[in-house]
Amino acid sequence: MSDHRHLLLDTVGRMLSECCGPDVVGAAEGSWPADLWRVVEAAGLPLAAVDEAAGGGGATVADALTVARLAASYAAPLPLGETGLLAGHLLTTAGLAVPSGPLAAAWTGVEVRLDGGRCVLSGRADRLPWGRVASRIAVLAEGADGLHVCSVEPSAGTVEVGSNVAGEPRDSVVFHGVEIAAGDHARAAAEVTRAALDGRGALLRAAQIAGAITAATRLTVIYAGERQQFGRPIAKFQAVGQQLALLAAEEAAANAAVELALAALDAGRDGVDEIAAAKVRAGEAAGSAAEIAHQVHGAIGFTREHRLHHLTRRLWAWRDEYGSEAIWARRLGERALTAGGNATWTMITDTSRSAAPVASGATT
Amino acid sequence: MFFGDTEEEAQFRAEVRTWLEATLPTLPWPEPAGLEDRLVFFRQWQSLVHEAGYAGLSWPAEYGGRGASLGLQAVFAEELDRAGAPDRVNGIGEGFAGMTIIEHGTDAHKSRFLAPILRGEEIWCQLFSEPGAGSDLAGLQCRAERDGDGYRITGQKVWTSRGQIADWAILLARTSGKRHDGITYFLFPMKQEGVTIRPLTQITGDAEFNEVFLENAFVPDECILGRVGDGWRLAKATLGYERVVIATGRMNIQKWLGELMELVRESGQGEDPAVRARVADLWGRALVHRLNGARALTQLGTGAPGPESSVGKLFMTPLASDIADFALELGGLDARVAPGAEMQGDGRWQRMSYMARGMAIAGGTTQIQKNIVAERVLGLPR
Numbered sequence: 001m002s003d004h005r006h007l008l009l010d011t012v013g014r015m016l017s018e019c020c021g022p023d024v025v026g027a028a029e030g031s032w033p034a035d036l037w038r039v040v041e042a043a044g045l046p047l048a049a050v051d052e053a054a055g056g057g058g059a060t061v062a063d064a065l066t067v068a069r070l071a072a073s074y075a076a077p078l079p080l081g082e083t084g085l086l087a088g089h090l091l092t093t094a095g096l097a098v099p100s101g102p103l104a105a106a107w108t109g110v111e112v113r114l115d116g117g118r119c120v121l122s123g124r125a126d127r128l129p130w131g132r133v134a135s136r137i138a139v140l141a142e143g144a145d146g147l148h149v150c151s152v153e154p155s156a157g158t159v160e161v162g163s164n165v166a167g168e169p170r171d172s173v174v175f176h177g178v179e180i181a182a183g184d185h186a187r188a189a190a191e192v193t194r195a196a197l198d199g200r201g202a203l204l205r206a207a208q209i210a211g212a213i214t215a216a217t218r219l220t221v222i223y224a225g226e227r228q229q230f231g232r233p234i235a236k237f238q239a240v241g242q243q244l245a246l247l248a249a250e251e252a253a254a255n256a257a258v259e260l261a262l263a264a265l266d267a268g269r270d271g272v273d274e275i276a277a278a279k280v281r282a283g284e285a286a287g288s289a290a291e292i293a294h295q296v297h298g299a300i301g302f303t304r305e306h307r308l309h310h311l312t313r314r315l316w317a318w319r320d321e322y323g324s325e326a327i328w329a330r331r332l333g334e335r336a337l338t339a340g341g342n343a344t345w346t347m348i349t350d351t352s353r354s355a356a357p358v359a360s361g362a363t364t
Numbered sequence: 365m366f367f368g369d370t371e372e373e374a375q376f377r378a379e380v381r382t383w384l385e386a387t388l389p390t391l392p393w394p395e396p397a398g399l400e401d402r403l404v405f406f407r408q409w410q411s412l413v414h415e416a417g418y419a420g421l422s423w424p425a426e427y428g429g430r431g432a433s434l435g436l437q438a439v440f441a442e443e444l445d446r447a448g449a450p451d452r453v454n455g456i457g458e459g460f461a462g463m464t465i466i467e468h469g470t471d472a473h474k475s476r477f478l479a480p481i482l483r484g485e486e487i488w489c490q491l492f493s494e495p496g497a498g499s500d501l502a503g504l505q506c507r508a509e510r511d512g513d514g515y516r517i518t519g520q521k522v523w524t525s526r527g528q529i530a531d532w533a534i535l536l537a538r539t540s541g542k543r544h545d546g547i548t549y550f551l552f553p554m555k556q557e558g559v560t561i562r563p564l565t566q567i568t569g570d571a572e573f574n575e576v577f578l579e580n581a582f583v584p585d586e587c588i589l590g591r592v593g594d595g596w597r598l599a600k601a602t603l604g605y606e607r608v609v610i611a612t613g614r615m616n617i618q619k620w621l622g623e624l625m626e627l628v629r630e631s632g633q634g635e636d637p638a639v640r641a642r643v644a645d646l647w648g649r650a651l652v653h654r655l656n657g658a659r660a661l662t663q664l665g666t667g668a669p670g671p672e673s674s675v676g677k678l679f680m681t682p683l684a685s686d687i688a689d690f691a692l693e694l695g696g697l698d699a700r701v702a703p704g705a706e707m708q709g710d711g712r713w714q715r716m717s718y719m720a721r722g723m724a725i726a727g728g729t730t731q732i733q734k735n736i737v738a739e740r741v742l743g744l745p746r
Contacts, residue, residue, distance in 0.1 A: 316717075322386065
């Protein structure tokens, strides 16, 4: 890890341990933690990976993902990754302004009609993280001549509020022929595709899962060392110790899978295979880790007042968002089959190789 | 060994099914969500159950029950589940307290307590677990101190289901200092000063459980079940009934599996080999679970449950969890519902997933069940 990244994570860790305790996370469910957002925004975290010219921090995508992973270990109830890595990325690559405040991104379900000088947006953007409070939604919309990026306020559409298992806002916004002002839309850059955004979203969630598992593991090990039954800490029972070892293995696997994908990005590759593997492996780990963490915590971990559920409910939610394990496993499998038998060994073992050819079915 | 319905069971199943079809529509549906309102609904239901002679199914006829075998009890539970019958609000009264009183109570206990349970007049809760005594129940600290012709109880209990509406509790408290030997089993009146109940909200948003704080609450001598200091032996009997309820009770695996297969068909994923393999695996495991249950029932007849009931719980828990998780996967994001949302309909798999996690902890954790199997079924050294 670069010194720069170390420094960044150090700063973020200190900030979040001060401002994002369990009380803040608990209180944020069903409301917007405006104070917390102000703190992280002032520190430049949401737009860390956006170009400096566009008002961002100029950090790498991998840097921003490690920040998102760390924030997830605090269960930070904010659209940190969504704002910069998804919406900010869409806006800057299209040459559009990046406003302050939380941002949401949508890349399916919405169409754009260009009619003379007018640009009209229609469709349904489903389950946008914190859609209700976003200052803008960056929409990648299909038009007759290809993909366009539009910057639109949620209030221009009809907002249907919802939330995921963790109580994080997941709001759908329906646009009924919303006219977009001239400076708020542009052709999408060539490298911006739905498949690429799927990958970014998936890696963001995989990184967050890895962060939340790391924190859940820490809580569980501490609890097992403190909780006394039969006259000793439950960690002293081999059955419990073995559960903790399995939990540590899941933590290691999820983080390793994410690290591999980050390394691919750092090396300037698209990391399509690594991202698919990361989402699949982190998703599997999310299920097992949450189960073990709860089992070791026993009944107390199932109560609202205990903080474990801040992490485990996020694990259950994030596991399915931006593509479940089944979806990403199928994509990865299709790519392996397309690459052919001889390429499989290289695909698995050579982490410095250039990107495998994109299979035709891989972008669905 | 015979795994299908016996002639008696088949006949009973048909009788119960006909009765449910005729009776359930007479209730003032929908079943209320709030516990207090549900109690009213439950009492209406329980009086119908009682009139029809199905209350206290497992209880001997001399106490107003039906003396039904475990096989018939399982049939009854399956049919209730199949028909979507109301919540059995007094499961602790009928299943745990009643059975333990029948087995260990005096004639006075039986005549005082059993009939109001059958009629749904008195609701029971269980005051066993404490913050420091969960898996290690024998480490409980709640004190019972001699006062005149009874005891004063002081301590804290936790994970008390339906404490808010309970009239009575089965209570374990310490009458002397030694671990297993110092515990006494009380039939404890809940509606008195010195009993404070605080709901514990769960991660589902429900408040199914409570903390119960006891401060100099009084229980008279005639409400001691068994002998002073003999509570641990009785508690083990109660916990055995609890495992049976968990292993054969309302969590009807066959029904859930049927719904899972419906979901597979509806989702159009039935052609996917990976999906087919998982469904087949779950189906096979559900069959094994059913056969294992049938075997246990055949062996037990009407006797009290032994340590073998732990095996059923051990097999059932991961199966329930895997069914729910697979359904959640198939259902995608629609199946995952927010806290506080309706946990019926699409949300039912989410609810089942939470229930399955809870089942691995409640009524003796998976790890404790494994110890029971190792020590008491296999006879391995402690």
